[in-house]
Amino acid sequence: MQQEPWTTGESSAPVRQETVREDAPPVIELRNVDKHFGELHVLKNINLSVKRGEVVVIVGPSGSGKSTLCRTINRLETIDSGDIFIEGRHMPEEGKELSALRSEIGMVFQSFNLFAHKTILDNVTIGPVEVLGRKKKEARAEAMELLKRVGVDSQAGKVPAQLSGGQQQRVAIARSLAMHPKAMLFDEPTSALDPEMINEVLDVMTELARQGMTMVIVTHEMNFARRVADRIIFMADGNIVEENTPEEFFMNPRSDRLKDFLESLNRK
């Protein structure tokens, strides 16, 4: 089996830059994507390309279309027009092929969405067993390994409601990782968490970034963004208004919208 870069734990590379592969085709590519919710134009001609190993952070005011963009990547939202490619393959609109391609992209939700009737361990094994056809025993062994890595292996036999939010979100990350995804999407993974639990989730994500996982992250945690992002994208009113490296993004914002946005953050 192909060895994903993030599974080699010994990497102690700095979080940014070194893991980005310029030569490989982009893992995620959106071309001219448009979407409406009724009258509302939520995504306006979006073009986005994410290279292998790249960490792209999306920021912007509430309602600007960040979640919608994130969700269109694996077609949890339909689009009106445009194209989505995963490693150069066109993302089909429905059917088995869509499911297969979805299984290659991990997704972590704001509200965790762990399967409420299943144990922590079963939450992590259900994907490999039901979708990839892996043997239960193997899947369990690997799941325990992953749970250990995110620090919740001692909770394996419990159900999600018995865990704290931070623990649940770390399990959700492990559940995605169990599918050996080519990329992972995070939609405000820490927004539903109590402040003291935010870091335990961000630490896991930082570790993933360090190990070379390709990631698209919607977040309001600016310090975290500055630390892990290769590129930060600013969205407003359904547009990608500006994108840049973290330094440039925060030090030299070009558009007034971004300047206003950064200022509003400082005021808080």
Next chain:
Amino acid sequence: MSEKKPEIPASFENARTKTAGKAAAAPKPLSIRDALYEPPGPKTRKRTAIATGISLSALAVLILLVIRQFYITGQLAPKYWTFFARKTTWKFLGKGLLGTLEAAALAGVLAFVMGFLMMLGRISRRRILRAVGTGIVEFTRGVPTLLFIYFFFLVVPRSGIKLAAIWKIATPVAISAAGVVAEVLRSGVNAVPKGQTEAALSLGMQHGKIFRKIVFPQAFRYITPALIAELVIVVKDTTFSYVVNFPDLMQNAKVLISNYDALVQIYFVTAVVYILINYLLNRISVTVADRTGTTL
């Protein structure tokens, strides 16, 4: 996978020890009742005790009055009660009880299967199936049970279909309950948060599998109490068995009444048995609800 693990940041360790303590403090899973209602305070408990006392006294008075009335009208005379000492009486009633349980069980299973299919129609992504499902649900809910029973007793045999008596009662009772079962199932399915489906989709699961593995098991836990409540109605509806000459508890009670001319006494015993059955079902419902409470 590599043997060497990335070192675990301190915050992970904290998280671990924190929950270990939490787990020890909360050995009992949270039940629905615990989650929905605050435990009663001392005032509430006092008020509950007083209300219970008053209700019980009122009930006792009522029972005494009834007994007195029976005494005056002679219903307590030994001749109306001695046949209860005979084994054959209880055997006969027991047979009837067995018939009731059989008919109710069969009707319950049929109602669940039919209700499940109707629910699938109701939630289908195809508009035609949805329309058909809605039509059938409304029809079965709108028509009185007794009409369905007469249909199976009078009309169906004429078309040359010969059904055993138990099917003549269980099928119409089931049809009559199926619409409600379908709606209960549907409300359960709708109560499962959308995020559950989205998480499963993002893992690459397909809709059929998501329904079977994720949505329906959770829906079923939500609605088990409502389904058992519907089973109570099914049990009561089987008392129409006399229409189709199926020997259920009610039918056998009627036979005893005409044999011994003891209407009040036999109906009294029969009612107690029905109350016991349904009380038992309700107990099961509460137990099940408490047991599955952790998943809410």
